[in-house]
Amino acid sequence: MHVPSTEECIERALPKVEELLRVARGKSFFIAQTHDFPDPDTIASSLGLVWLLREKLGIEGIVGYGGIVGRAENRAMVKVLGIKLKRTTNSDFKNADLLALLDTQPEVGNHSLPKDRMPDIVVDHHFERELEGEKPVYFDVGGDVGTTSTKVTELVRAAGLTPPPEVATALFYGLKSDTRDLARLTRPADVASYLYLFPLMDPALLNEIENPQVPMEYFRILNKAIQRGKIYGHTIVADLGPVYTPDLCAEIADRLLQIEGIKHAVATGWFEDSLFFSLRTRTRNRNLGKIIHGIVAKSGLGGAGGHGQMAGARIPMGDRTPRSRGTLRRKVLGEILTAFGEDPKTSHRMIAAEASESPKNGKRPHGRSRAANA
Ligand SMILES: [Mn+2]
Structure with missing residues (x-):
C-alpha cells in the first residue's frame, strides 16, 4: 500500500x-x-x-x-x-x-x-x-x-x-x-x-x-439475544424486542458475528415507533448497504444506510397493528436471508432449549425451541 x-x-x-x-x-x-x-x-x-x-x-x-x-x-x-x-x-x-x-x-x-x-x-x-x-x-x-x-x-x-x-x-x-x-x-x-x-x-x-461502562439493561438484552438467537445456515438472527437505543442492534450484531462458523449477523429491535435492523457480514463479496437499501429504501418502507460489511435500516410502523408489524418484520428478514443465500424456513436455535429454559430433570424441552433442521 x-x-x-x-x-x-x-x-x-x-x-x-x-x-x-x-x-x-x-x-x-x-x-x-x-x-x-x-x-x-x-x-x-x-x-x-x-x-x-x-x-x-x-x-x-x-x-x-x-x-x-x-x-x-x-x-x-x-x-x-x-x-x-x-x-x-x-x-x-x-x-x-x-x-x-x-x-x-x-x-x-x-x-x-x-x-x-x-x-x-x-x-x-x-x-x-x-x-x-x-x-x-x-x-x-x-x-x-x-x-x-x-x-x-x-x-x-x-x-x-x-x-x-x-x-x-x-x-x-x-x-x-x-x-x-x-x-x-x-x-x-x-x-x-x-x-x-x-x-x-x-x-x-x-x-x-x-472502554465505557454500559447500563445493566445492556446485559439483559444481550441475554435475550442469546436466548432468542436463531441460526439460518451461516447467518445468525437475533430479535432484541424493545431496546433502549437502536444502536444496541448494531452492538449485538457485532458481538454475534464473533461466533465460530457465522458469516452474517442480523439484529432487530423496536425503538419508539420504528423497527430497526442491523446487518453485519464477514464476507467481502457483498455490499450490505446496497442489499438493505434495495429491500427497505427502494420499496419505500423506510430509510437504510451502510456499506460493504455493515448496514442498518429503520422502518417506521405508523399505525400498523402488532400482527402486521410481525408480518412486515418476517418479510424483510426473509428478503435479507435470501440475499445472504439462506433459506428463511430452515433454522435452529442458537442455544439448546435445555440450556435456555433450565428445565428440571425429566421435563420435556420447550416446544417452540425444537430445532427445525437438527
Ligand atoms: Mn462513516
Missing part, C-alpha cells in the same frame, strides 16, 4: 477546501447535520467541519443530530470530548444560512433534514445515491476513502490548520471505529489521516471513550 505523503494529501484536498470556503464565505450560522442515531464518524466529521469553518471564516456553527446517541462509546465520546450536540428543530434549520450533511446523503433517508431543504454541503464516503433535483453546491461523495472523518481531516490539513486535541481525538476515533482499527474498507488515504492525527490526539481521552 502506498500511503500518500503530506504533500499528496494536501494537493488532493486543496481545490476542495477552496471550494468549501467559497461556498461558506459570508454565511453567519452553520449547521453540520449528522445522520440519525449518529455514529463516531458522522459526529467527528461534523465537529471537524464546524471547527474548520469557525477557524477559517469565523462562522458560528453547531453539530445537529436526530434520533439519539445510543451506543456507550458514542455517549462517552460526546461527554469526554465536550462535544455540544443539538437535536435540531425546524427553527434551527430556518436560522441556518449554511447547512451541511455529513456521512450520509439527502436521498438516504436516515437523517432529519426538512424534506424541502437541500443542504449546501454534503461530505460522505458512501457510494453516491441518485439525487432528485439539483446537487448541493459542495458535493464530495464516495471516492477512495473508508470514512468521512478522513475526508474532513484532509480538508483541515489543506486549510493549513492543526486541530486541537479534542477535535483530533474525535476525528481519530471516527476514523478508527469506522475502519475497525484500519481493518475494514481501509484505503491509503485513511492510513495517511490516521498517522497524521495520531500525534495530535489525546490517548487518555481515547481510552475513556473506548
Whole structure:
C-alpha cells in the first residue's frame, strides 16, 4: 500500500477546501447535520467541519443530530470530548444560512433534514445515491476513502490548520471505529489521516471513550439475544424486542458475528415507533448497504444506510397493528436471508432449549425451541 505523503494529501484536498470556503464565505450560522442515531464518524466529521469553518471564516456553527446517541462509546465520546450536540428543530434549520450533511446523503433517508431543504454541503464516503433535483453546491461523495472523518481531516490539513486535541481525538476515533482499527474498507488515504492525527490526539481521552461502562439493561438484552438467537445456515438472527437505543442492534450484531462458523449477523429491535435492523457480514463479496437499501429504501418502507460489511435500516410502523408489524418484520428478514443465500424456513436455535429454559430433570424441552433442521 502506498500511503500518500503530506504533500499528496494536501494537493488532493486543496481545490476542495477552496471550494468549501467559497461556498461558506459570508454565511453567519452553520449547521453540520449528522445522520440519525449518529455514529463516531458522522459526529467527528461534523465537529471537524464546524471547527474548520469557525477557524477559517469565523462562522458560528453547531453539530445537529436526530434520533439519539445510543451506543456507550458514542455517549462517552460526546461527554469526554465536550462535544455540544443539538437535536435540531425546524427553527434551527430556518436560522441556518449554511447547512451541511455529513456521512450520509439527502436521498438516504436516515437523517432529519426538512424534506424541502437541500443542504449546501454534503461530505460522505458512501457510494453516491441518485439525487432528485439539483446537487448541493459542495458535493464530495464516495471516492477512495473508508470514512468521512478522513475526508474532513484532509480538508483541515489543506486549510493549513492543526486541530486541537479534542477535535483530533474525535476525528481519530471516527476514523478508527469506522475502519475497525484500519481493518475494514481501509484505503491509503485513511492510513495517511490516521498517522497524521495520531500525534495530535489525546490517548487518555481515547481510552475513556473506548472502554465505557454500559447500563445493566445492556446485559439483559444481550441475554435475550442469546436466548432468542436463531441460526439460518451461516447467518445468525437475533430479535432484541424493545431496546433502549437502536444502536444496541448494531452492538449485538457485532458481538454475534464473533461466533465460530457465522458469516452474517442480523439484529432487530423496536425503538419508539420504528423497527430497526442491523446487518453485519464477514464476507467481502457483498455490499450490505446496497442489499438493505434495495429491500427497505427502494420499496419505500423506510430509510437504510451502510456499506460493504455493515448496514442498518429503520422502518417506521405508523399505525400498523402488532400482527402486521410481525408480518412486515418476517418479510424483510426473509428478503435479507435470501440475499445472504439462506433459506428463511430452515433454522435452529442458537442455544439448546435445555440450556435456555433450565428445565428440571425429566421435563420435556420447550416446544417452540425444537430445532427445525437438527
Ligand atoms: Mn462513516
